[in-house]
Amino acid sequence: MNYGYKKRYSISFGEAVQKTKDALAREGFGVLTEIDVKATLKKKLDVEYDNYVILGACNPQFAFKALQTEKDIGLLLPCNVVVYEEKGNVFVSAILPTVAMGMVDNPALGDIASTVEDKLKRVVDTVIS
Numbered sequence: 135m136n137y138g139y140k141k142r143y144s145i146s147f148g149e150a151v152q153k154t155k156d157a158l159a160r161e162g163f164g165v166l167t168e169i170d171v172k173a174t175l176k177k178k179l180d181v182e183y184d185n186y187v188i189l190g191a192c193n194p195q196f197a198f199k200a201l202q203t204e205k206d207i208g209l210l211l212p213c214n215v216v217v218y219e220e221k222g223n224v225f226v227s228a229i230l231p232t233v234a235m236g237m238v239d240n241p242a243l244g245d246i247a248s249t250v251e252d253k254l255k256r257v258v259d260t261v262i263s
Contacts, residue, residue, distance in 0.1 A: 137234065138216075139251075140227035141258050147185040150224045150261060151217045154189065157257040158215065163191040166212050185219040191257075196250050200235075203242045210234050213254060226261050228254040 143150055155165055167190030175183045190212040200207045215228045231247040231254070 135233065137230055138227045139230055139255050139258050140225055141261070143224050143226060143261055145224060145262065147217065147219045147224050150226060151187050151189075153261045154215060154217050154226050154257065157260050157263070158189070158191050160260070161193070161253040161257050162195065163193045163213070163253070163257070166190045166192050171218075185217075187217045189215045189217070191215050191254075193250060193253065196246055200243060200246050203246065204238055204240045207235070207238065207243065210238075213250065215254065215257065226258050228258050230254075 145153070158165060167188070169188040169190075171186035171188060172183045175181050191214070192212040197211055200211070213229050213231060215226065217224070217226050219225075231250045232244070235243045235247040
């Protein structure tokens with residue numbers, strides 16, 4: 135099952151992280167959390183891992199609508215966007231809310247999920263605009 139939307143970019147990892155944050159802001163998302171997976175794994179397990187950052191992104195307007203529709207939807211929030219490096223390539227990938235919220239038996243979430251998904255796809259597509 136495809137649960138993410140991904141694109142490869144020919145820019146540095148650090149530049150990709152910053153440009154992804156900028157693209158999120160253009161679409162009305164704030165970054166609530168930023169997890170440096172590489173640093174966390176090094177600290178906790180003393181293992182090496184590729185550059186990998188998880189950005190917990192939230193669009194307050196749509197989060198509020200989703201919470202009004204389904205109280206427990208917070209279990210699936212915020213929308214994660216990842217930036218990672220693999221074999222010299224940099225990728226930006228975003229969760230597909232239609233897939234994630236498809237687990238919830240509430241058809242009223244469909245329009246919200248579709249709208250947020252369109253916005254997240256634009257984020258991934260416009261990291262370099």
